[in-house]
Amino acid sequence: QKEVEQNSGPLSVPEGAIASLNCTYSDRVSQSFFWYRQYSGKSPELIMSIYSNGDKEDGRFTAQLNKASQYVSLLIRDSQPSDSATYLCAGGGITGGGNKLTFGTGTQLKVEL
């Protein structure tokens, strides 16, 4: 099992809908989790971080962490065409003594008009 796994997509949602992006992780990645947004040709931009079980909301974004099931998700409410990008899930923990984040391969999101 990869340490951080994401479906590559593309995930297509209509404008105004809720986009749900999911990520699962192994026991080697267990302490902190991050969601990055990456537009084509640009560098990743941190949009959410989550450390505790439950939900964390920031504007239209909600991150959810379930340590028992080892998954972390990102919900985007009222999706806009500008949300179309690749979303990277990353986890920090045991790997590299906690010095390195482990990134998933990313899920491509397309928000259609």
Place this chain on the structure above:
Amino acid sequence: EADIYQTPRYLVIGTGKKITLECSQTMGHDKMYWYQQDPGMELHLIHYSYGVNSTEKGDLSSESTVSRIRTEHFPLTLESARPSHTSQYLCASRRTSGSSYNEQFFGPGTRLTVL
């Protein structure tokens, strides 16, 4: 907003040239990283540094080398560029001491093309 800078942003260079990609951060972060990413592909960690005078190779083998003489500066050097080195190079930094919120921020990247 993250204060991490990379120069040059774009570089087109001939085979065999020596190049240095610059990365600087003004956040006082102890950890710094270099990633390589081809278009539409996943990130690959090629080098990282725990602090001054500490560097490690990453998960992906790379012919490049790095140095960390100052906290804020983490340059990457290719002694002899080849077309296979054509890629986007992303620098990142992270604070992992004194806080549980050890978020990692990326610079804007350097797009390298070797002819």
